[in-house]
Amino acid sequence: MGILSTLSSARSGLNAASVALDAASNNVSNASTEGYSRRSVRLENSDPIQIGSNWRGTGVSVAGVDRAYDVFVSRQLVASTGDQAEAESEYGVLYLSESWFNDVEIDGLPTMLQGVYDSLTQATQDPSDESLRREVATSSNTFATRVSSTAESLVDLQDQVQDRMDGELSEVNQRIQNIADLNKAVIASQGNAADLLDQRDIQISALAEQIGVDFHLEEDGSATVLLGGHTLVNGIEGRTLSVQHSAGESSFFVSIDDGLTGVSGEMGGAVGGMSTALDRIEGYLDDLDLFVEELSTQFNDQHALGFDASGTAGQEWFQAAGGGSHLAESFVFNQNLLDDMDLFAFAANASASAGDGENLRVMIEMETDGAFTGSKSGEGALLSLLSEVGEDAASALRSTEQQAVVLNDLQGLRDSISGVDLDEEAANLIEFQASYQAAAKVLRVSGELFDTLMDAVR
Amino acid sequence: MNIYRTTQGSMSRLLTNTASRLNSEIRRAETQAITGLKLSRPSDGPADVASALKLRGLIEDQAEYDSNVTRALSFHSRADDALSQASEIFKRAKEIAVAGASETYDATSRAAMAVEVASLVENLSAVANSRMGERYLFAGNDYDEPAFDAAFAYQGSTDTPETQIAVTTWTRTGMDGSEVFQGSVDAFSVLQDLETALLANDPATVSAGISDLDAAFNHLTSWRQRVGNEENITLDAEETAGNISTILKDEFNNLVAIDEAETYTRLSELQQSYTAAMTVGSASVSGRLFDLI
Numbered sequence: 224m225g226i227l228s229t230l231s232s233a234r235s236g237l238n239a240a241s242v243a244l245d246a247a248s249n250n251v252s253n254a255s256t257e258g259y260s261r262r263s264v265r266l267e268n269s270d271p272i273q274i275g276s277n278w279r280g281t282g283v284s285v286a287g288v289d290r291a292y293d294v295f296v297s298r299q300l301v302a303s304t305g306d307q308a309e310a311e312s313e314y315g316v317l318y319l320s321e322s323w324f325n326d327v328e329i330d331g332l333p334t335m336l337q338g339v340y341d342s343l344t345q346a347t348q349d350p351s352d353e354s355l356r357r358e359v360a361t362s363s364n365t366f367a368t369r370v371s372s373t374a375e376s377l378v379d380l381q382d383q384v385q386d387r388m389d390g391e392l393s394e395v396n397q398r399i400q401n402i403a404d405l406n407k408a409v410i411a412s413q414g415n416a417a418d419l420l421d422q423r424d425i426q427i428s429a430l431a432e433q434i435g436v437d438f439h440l441e442e443d444g445s446a447t448v449l450l451g452g453h454t455l456v457n458g459i460e461g462r463t464l465s466v467q468h469s470a471g472e473s474s475f476f477v478s479i480d481d482g483l484t485g486v487s488g489e490m491g492g493a494v495g496g497m498s499t500a501l502d503r504i505e506g507y508l509d510d511l512d513l514f515v516e517e518l519s520t521q522f523n524d525q526h527a528l529g530f531d532a533s534g535t536a537g538q539e540w541f542q543a544a545g546g547g548s549h550l551a552e553s554f555v556f557n558q559n560l561l562d563d564m565d566l567f568a569f570a571a572n573a574s575a576s577a578g579d580g581e582n583l584r585v586m587i588e589m590e591t592d593g594a595f596t597g598s599k600s601g602e603g604a605l606l607s608l609l610s611e612v613g614e615d616a617a618s619a620l621r622s623t624e625q626q627a628v629v630l631n632d633l634q635g636l637r638d639s640i641s642g643v644d645l646d647e648e649a650a651n652l653i654e655f656q657a658s659y660q661a662a663a664k665v666l667r668v669s670g671e672l673f674d675t676l677m678d679a680v681r
Numbered sequence: 682m683n684i685y686r687t688t689q690g691s692m693s694r695l696l697t698n699t700a701s702r703l704n705s706e707i708r709r710a711e712t713q714a715i716t717g718l719k720l721s722r723p724s725d726g727p728a729d730v731a732s733a734l735k736l737r738g739l740i741e742d743q744a745e746y747d748s749n750v751t752r753a754l755s756f757h758s759r760a761d762d763a764l765s766q767a768s769e770i771f772k773r774a775k776e777i778a779v780a781g782a783s784e785t786y787d788a789t790s791r792a793a794m795a796v797e798v799a800s801l802v803e804n805l806s807a808v809a810n811s812r813m814g815e816r817y818l819f820a821g822n823d824y825d826e827p828a829f830d831a832a833f834a835y836q837g838s839t840d841t842p843e844t845q846i847a848v849t850t851w852t853r854t855g856m857d858g859s860e861v862f863q864g865s866v867d868a869f870s871v872l873q874d875l876e877t878a879l880l881a882n883d884p885a886t887v888s889a890g891i892s893d894l895d896a897a898f899n900h901l902t903s904w905r906q907r908v909g910n911e912e913n914i915t916l917d918a919e920e921t922a923g924n925i926s927t928i929l930k931d932e933f934n935n936l937v938a939i940d941e942a943e944t945y946t947r948l949s950e951l952q953q954s955y956t957a958a959m960t961v962g963s964a965s966v967s968g969r970l971f972d973l974i
Contacts, residue, residue, distance in 0.1 A: 254689060321723055337738040344745045347844040348752045348854065349816070351825065576822030578842035578855055587845065603737060611732045613723025620724060631698055635691045642688035650972035 226676065228281065229669040232269075235282030236662030239266050242285045243655040250643045251652075258425035260290045260641040262417060290417040291641045295441055297424060300633045304428055305435030305491045307626040312496030313503075314619035316384055320504050321616045323373045324609050332373065333605040335366040340590040340602075343583060346569070350580035351532075356564040366554040367541060374511055374551035377504050378471070382568035384497050385468045391433055391494050396463050398430045399448070403461035406445040410459070413444065420444075430455075434464070435491020451489025453477050470548040473498055503615050510608050512550040515543050518601050519554075521584070521594045529568030529582025537568025537582070696962035703955040709960045710948040719939045729936050736933040742848075743926040749844045750919045757912035760818050763811040764861075764905040767868070770801050770808070771898040774872055775891060777801075781879050782888035791887075795879035802872045806833065809862050809869075819858030828858035833869040835859040846918040852911050861904050866897045 231446045242306040243264040253259040256560030265288070269281040301584050324331055330338070342362040346355040405423040409416060421448060430436050430448065436455065438448045448456035455462050455477065464486070475490050476483035476499075490498055526537035541553045595604040713719050723730045777794050780786060786794075810827045811818045820828035820837030828837045837858050843851040862868045873891045878886035 255693075318724075325722055331734075333734050334737065334741075337741055341745045343739055344742070345748060347842075347851075348749055350842070413864045487825050572840075576838045576840065577825040578822035578838070579840065580842060581840075584843075584845075584851075591848075592900070600736075606731045606734060609723055613725075613727030614728055616722070616724035617727060627698075628694045631694065634694060637695070638688045638691035639686040642686075644686065644688045645971040649974060653974065 226669055226673045228279070230495075230666065230673070232280065232353060233281035233662050233669055235269060235284060237659060237666065239264070239283045239285055239355060240655045240659035240662060242288070242650065244659065246288055246308035247648050247651040247655060251645065251648050254643040254645055254648075258291050258421050258428065259643070260417065261289055262288050262641045265289055277443040279296065288417070291422060292420070293640050295572045296636050296640060298437065298439070299430045300630075300637050300640065301428055301625045302435075302437060303626065303630045303633050305431040305495075307434040307623070308493045309435055309491045309496040309499070310622040310626045312493040313500045314616065314623045316380070316497055316500035317612075317616040318501060319618050320377060320380055320500070321441060321612055323376050324507075324612045332366075333368060333611070334603050335362070335369050335489055336601055336605060340367050343587045346583060346585070347580055349578070350569040350583050351577035353564065356567055359567065360556070360561050360564055363540070364561055367554050369509065369572075370515060371552055372553070374549050375547070377508055377511075378548060378552065381445050381501055382499055383470050383502055385473055386396075388466055388468075388473055388494055390496055392464055392466050395430065395433050396438050396461075398426055398597045399455050399461040399463070400435070400446060402426045402430065402456045403459050406456065407459040408672040409444045409446075418440060431492060433492045434494050435489075440529060450477065450486055453479075453484060453489060471501060471508065473501060500619075501580070507608065508549045508551065508612070509610060512549050514601070514604050514608070515541075515551045515554045517604070519543055521589055521592075521601070525586050525589060527581070528571075528585075530570045530573045531680075532565035532569045532571035535566075535568075538566060546678065573665075692962065694967045696965075699756060699958045699962065700894045700955070703951060703958060707948065707955065710944060710951055713939045714894070714941075714944050714948060715814060717939055717941075719944075720937050725974050733750070733933055733936040736929050736936070738928045739849060740926060740929045740933060743929065746922050747926075750846050750922070752809050752914055753844055753846055753852045753854055753915050754815060754912065754919075756818070757852075757908055757915060758773065759811065759813045760856060760908045761905060761912070763808050764908060766900055767805060767808045767862075768898060768905065769834045769874075770805050771868070771894055771901065774798060774801055774875060775894045775898065778875055778891050778894055779881075780889065781875075781883045784884060787885075788882035791879045791882050791884075795876045798876040798879060799874060802869065802876065803819055805862075805868060809833075809858055817857065818863055819856050821855055821857045824855050829862070829869075844925075846915055847922065850918050852915050852918075856904075856908075861901070864900060866893060866900045868897045868901065871897045 226477065240652045243266070246264045250261045253261075259514065265286040266283050267286045269284045271278045271280050273279075277442060285490075296362050320520045339362045342359040346352070346359050349355055402423060405426060407422065409419050412419060417578070427436065427438050427446060427448060433609055434450060436450050438446045440446055441458070443458075445458045446456065447454060447458075450464075455464070465476050465478065467474045467476070472486060473487075475487045475494075477486050487498070519539070522540035526540045529537045531537060538559055539557050540560065542557055546553050569581075569583035569586075570576065570579035572579055590602070591600050595601055597604070597607070599607060712721060720726050720730055720733065733854055734853065777798055781791050781794050806829060809819055809829050816824040816826050817826065818824075820826060822837070822838035822840045822842055824842065828835065835858055839855055839857050839859065841853050842855040844854045846852050869892065875887060875890050875894065878890060907968055
């Protein structure tokens, strides 16, 4: 062991400190980079050498640059990201649909139906009075128009959600391919390219946000990505997701061996949330259809039992001709009655006295009879629907808030493992700066010793 | 894994989440303060919103009943006036009959009395065809035509119009004139018989007809009482509707309206919390050790 060995050892110290300073600098630079995992330098003694009976150290070597990462936490985070996005997306759509049933600040369906019965009640003052009949016609027409516009708006919302699903699926398929490409690069780097691994984590997390996925790591460093039990990415191969829309329903498929396998039940993330919301809106529309059918039957049957001013039996009060995907879309108040209010069949007798309001009286009593499904009144049926809409939105909001708490905890956990602490990095910088300076001094002392020795032999 | 390690990223996320949550709560409190409503969407409280809407429907029902009550009371008042006039006609007719039955008067006097009775008949006819607006009060459901023709034949309907003044209460807004004026006693015939007897200078027949005049008077009085009873029922319904409406409005407000003091206090607390969280949070996010290097 001599001066040259000391010089070599000091040089290894300079190199190690330099690499560690680089890592700390990189960590500080990426402190705010989403998905970045902090790096730390792993140092170890260089292999010692034996001189006689003595072992002498040869300095330090950089064994590797580690990426702070916990696969368990990452998988939990990916799952939670999908759950949160699913709840948030469902709530977002239901929040919009809820607006059409809002009856708190403006008159909604239950209040407007109440308006129809109120106008009928008022008409008992004088069943033949034109202004009172006009009020009945106006309230009935306004109510029917509101029902149909509500149904049309919900169907439009479904269409918009399905358009958005198409856009998401396009991105999803691109992302699946990106992950497969990153797998290829990671395999080539033998799993040592930390930046590639971070990028792949970001892509998997984004995919989870869109459709809700799980993943596990293979020995070759690649990540296998799963949707439920179906593989989306296997090594360097990525599969394609597709969607088929019908009225108010969307079905999802993954392409496997030139065939399509249904994965609708496995879909999570934002797309899964949209799909759930779509189903719920379809349920509201079905309920609205049933309501329209039952209300039409109730009004039309009773009106047909009465007689108009000319002694003719009453025409249909409400009509729903169909034509759209839902009956409620075509719900209208009979135009004939709107044009000629003498056709109102309020009388119970064909002689049609001006004050004969016996059939009108029975029509008013329909307000409280249990002719609707579940032995409800018409208003009760609408209030049930409104409660269902409100409860669904409230439940989705609660779920969003709960998932946000879980996601936040997991993000905190990931940060505690992989995140950059600027105070910690500042301490590291001080430590490695000191190491670098010390190694440099050793190098200078060695140089001076070498010069002294050289001067002695000159 | 080290769950105690805190990074600037996690502090920043905590700050962002806290700001988002507080902003959301501030926005909700501000909306409540501006609208005066604690429920603005069905999801704010599905059960409460359904209850509130049910209450609002019932309040509107009461308003409709109130409108019908006003109309019914107008009818009752007008019908009472008419029946009161009819009773006065028979009071006067009886005075004439008592005088006409007396031997004190001669044929000339009775002829003069007959002229007055003829005018009473005309008055009764006018009363029986009384109107409220365009509606004939005593024509039943056929209220758009006069109840009686010139020969006092009933032209109206024996069915009567009714209007709803409470959930299960209906009241008459028209009367069957044949029952009122030609029921157990034909009021027109009684007066016409008196006129005939006076013209015939027949005090005995005039005297015999006094009991018919009493019967007609009593019959009309009993109808007046019926109208009075219906008026009382209607007034009672009006009072009940007013009380129910007050209770319903209180319950509705309890469900929907904000407590202003509570809302403003909450808003102030939230704004203070937001300021405090941002001040503390922004200091925590920066790496402090770097400042010392």
